[in-house]
Amino acid sequence: MKIILLGHPSFFGSHSMDRFAAMIVEGMQARGHQAELWRPAAVMSRLPARDGLSKWLGYVDQYILFPLVALWRLRRVDKDVLLVLADHALGIWMPLLRNRPHVVHCHDFIALRSLAGEFPEHGLSPSGRTYQSLIRWGLTQGKAFVTVSNKTMRDLRRLHPCPPEAAWVVYNGMNYPFRREGTAQALACLRSAGVTGGDAPGMLLHIGGNQWYKNREGVLALYAAYCRQCPAAPRALWMIGGEPSVEMREAAARAIALGGSVRFLTGLPTQAVQAAYSLAAVLLFPSMEEGFGWPIIEAMACGAPVLTTNRAPMTEISGGLAQLLEPLVESDMDGWAERGAQVLAGMLAWPAERRAEVAARSIAWARNFSTDKALDQYESIYQGVLAAASVEGRVSVDA
Numbered sequence: 001m002k003i004i005l006l007g008h009p010s011f012f013g014s015h016s017m018d019r020f021a022a023m024i025v026e027g028m029q030a031r032g033h034q035a036e037l038w039r040p041a042a043v044m045s046r047l048p049a050r051d052g053l054s055k056w057l058g059y060v061d062q063y064i065l066f067p068l069v070a071l072w073r074l075r076r077v078d079k080d081v082l083l084v085l086a087d088h089a090l091g092i093w094m095p096l097l098r099n100r101p102h103v104v105h106c107h108d109f110i111a112l113r114s115l116a117g118e119f120p121e122h123g124l125s126p127s128g129r130t131y132q133s134l135i136r137w138g139l140t141q142g143k144a145f146v147t148v149s150n151k152t153m154r155d156l157r158r159l160h161p162c163p164p165e166a167a168w169v170v171y172n173g174m175n176y177p178f179r180r181e182g183t184a185q186a187l188a189c190l191r192s193a194g195v196t197g198g199d200a201p202g203m204l205l206h207i208g209g210n211q212w213y214k215n216r217e218g219v220l221a222l223y224a225a226y227c228r229q230c231p232a233a234p235r236a237l238w239m240i241g242g243e244p245s246v247e248m249r250e251a252a253a254r255a256i257a258l259g260g261s262v263r264f265l266t267g268l269p270t271q272a273v274q275a276a277y278s279l280a281a282v283l284l285f286p287s288m289e290e291g292f293g294w295p296i297i298e299a300m301a302c303g304a305p306v307l308t309t310n311r312a313p314m315t316e317i318s319g320g321l322a323q324l325l326e327p328l329v330e331s332d333m334d335g336w337a338e339r340g341a342q343v344l345a346g347m348l349a350w351p352a353e354r355r356a357e358v359a360a361r362s363i364a365w366a367r368n369f370s371t372d373k374a375l376d377q378y379e380s381i382y383q384g385v386l387a388a389a390s391v392e393g394r395v396s397v398d399a
Contacts, residue, residue: 001028001033001034001082001379001382001383001386002033002034002035002078002080002081002082003024003025003028003033003034003035003036003081003082003083003084003382004035004036004038004077004081004082004083004084005021005024005025005035005036005037005038005084005086006038006039006070006083006084006085006086006090006093006096006097007021007037007038007039007086007087007090008021008039008086008087008090009039009040009041009042009045009058009061009062009066010039010042011042011045011058011061012058015270016175016294017086017087019175019176020086020087020105020172020175021037021039021086022037022175023173023175023371023374023375024084024086024375024378025037027371027372027375027378028375028378028379028382031375031379033379038070038073039066040061040062040065040066041061041065041066041069042058042061043060043061043065044057044058044060044061044065045057045058045060045061062092063092063093066093067093067095067096070093070096071096074096074100079100079101080101080386080389080390081100081101082101082102082103082382082385082386083096083097083100083101083102083103084102084103084104084105084382085097085102085103085104085105085142086105087105087106087107088104088105088106088107088109088135088138088139088142088145089107089111089135090135090138091104091134091135091136091137091138091139091141091142092134092135092137092138093138094137094138094139094141094142095138095141097141097142098141098142098143100389101385101386101388101389102142102143102144102385103144103145103146103381103382103385104139104142104144104145104146105145105146105148106145106146106147106148106152106156106291107148107152107291107292108148108152108155108289108290108291108292109152109155109156109159109291110211110213110289110291111124111128111132111135112132112135112136112139112155112159113155113159113289114132115129115132115133115136116159121330122212122213136159139159139160140160142160142162143162143166144166144167144381144385145160145162145166145167145168146167146168146169146170146378146381147167147168147169147170148169148170148171148172148291148292148313149169149171149291149292149312149313149316149317150169150312150313150316151290151291151312151313151316152169152291152292152313153167153169168377168381170374170377170378170381171292171317171368171369171373171374172292172294172297172369172374173369173370173371173372173373173374173375174297174298174301174366174369174370174371175371176270176274176298178274178277178298178301178302178366179274179301179302180277180278180301180302180303180359180363181274181275181278181302182278183201183278183279185275186200186201186274186275186276186278186279187200187201187275187279189271189272189274189275190272190275190276190279192272193268193269193271193272193275195265195268195272197279199235199236199238199261199263200236200238200276200279200280201278201279201280201281202235202279202280202281203235203236203237203238203279203280203281204223204226204235204236204237204238204280204281204282204284204344205237205238205240205276205277205280205282205283205284205299205304206219206237206238206239206240206241206283206284206285207239207240207241207273207283207285207295207298208241208285208287208295209241209242210241210242210243210244210245210248212288213287213288213289213290214241214287214288215286215287215288215328216239216241216244216248217247217248217251217333218286218288218328218333218336218337219237219239219284219286220237220239220248220251220252220255220262221251221333221334221336221337222284222286222336222337222340222341222344223237223255223260223262223284223341224251224254224255224258224260224337225334225337225338225340225341226260226341226344226345227255227258227259227260228258228341229338229341229342229345230341230345230348231258231259233259234258234259234260234261235281235348236260236261236262236263237255237260237261237262237263237284238263238265238276238280239262239263239264239265240265240266240268240273240276241265241266242266243264243266244264248264249264252264273298274298274302277298277299277301277302277304278302278303278304280299280304281304281305281347281348282304282305282306282307282344282347282348283295283296283299283304283305283306283307283308284307284344285299285306285307285308285309285314286307286308286309286325286328286340287308287309287314288309288311288327288328289311290313290314291313292313292317293308293313293314293317293318296308296314296317296318296322297317297318297366297369298366299362300318300321300362300363300365300366301362301363301366301369302363303359303360303362303363304359304362305322305323305347305350305355305358305359305362306318306321306322306323306362307322307323307324307325307340307343307344307347308322308323308324308325309324309325309326309327309328310324310325310326310327311327319365319368321358321361321362321365323343323346323347325339325340325343326339
């Protein structure tokens with residue numbers, strides 16, 4: 001089987017998408033298939049420019065230069081080569097794929113749901129609406145899809161009612177071998193990454209970007225409520241992700257005034273993230289929306305208890321092992337945080353025996369999300385799509 005994977009450019013800055021693309025290409029090569037990654041080169045985006053203009057120069061690389069280069073290269077590619085789109089957010093490239101056997105991987109449809117008006121309080125800018133409209137247009141031209149959860153599958157069928165036999169759910173395989181580390185080893189790993197672990201082990205942990213649905217401000221509100229309820233030496237909170245906004249820093253300051261400690265950490269290598277999971281008392285992951293929810297299963301693989309939202313796909317991915325919070329209603333942030341802090345305090349009061357049991361069950365559950373299992377399913381789907389395309393091609397010729 002010959003496969004060409006079309007992926008995000010390296011300058012896109014999504015480490016998870018980069019690892020996902022590498023997992024597929026390297027995994028298929030290890031199974032004896034010919035697989036290669038095509039991605040936009042940094043041409044215009046390398047030019048010196050202000051931040052706003054730099055983004056638009058990146059779009060030129062992705063959506064003008066790359067399609068022209070790919071179209072030229074595809075002239076020499078046989079029709080029996082499978083084209084795989086690593087992310088449906090690259091749907092603007094679908095004209096390159098639609099007349100060839102292809103598979104589109106779908107991770108989350110939050111932006112397209114915003115375009116559809118499902119989150120009126122989180123609308124898109126005019127340019128964002130145009131951008132997502134083009135992605136939606138590309139999505140409707142797809143013929144075979146793989147989604148990362150049943151929740152994402154339901155969103156796909158609402159946005160693009162494709163035939164049932166043309167879409168499959170394959171849970172993400174962890175593209176890094178997350179595992180629980182001993183305390184000394186984890187602290188040493190953090191030190192090597194420039195992070196002193198004076199308030200670890202036993203800290204609270206959140207991992208996520210600054211997108212609204214990651215609910216970082218909700219995490220800080222919950223933490224402040226916890227500090228109020230447990231004023232005697234509250235645990236520290238580590239927030240790993242993007243640079244915090246002014247509002248986040250102000251919320252952190254309020255929690256610190258209550259006796260807490262908040263650390264914002266950016267740019268950590270994956271090994272250091274694994275160390276943080278291994279040392280954490282609880283992963284706080286009260287997202288409002290997700291397509292899959294990587295940190296849930298990564299934390300579980302490291303034996304960390306998880307406190308997440310009682311909403312799919314978080315409930316689906318956590319396998320009934322996480323403690324659940326009601327979904328946040330933004331007009332009730334304070335009440336939600338107070339109730340969540342009570343659940344958190346209860347988790348922190350677990351006896352050692354229960355913590356050990358939860359850790360063991362979580363680690364066992366996380367094995368269901370192995371890279372090999374995901375790759376086996378991708379391989380089967382890819383082969384089936386190629387076989388179906390071959391039959392269709394013969395029927396068309398015979399007709």
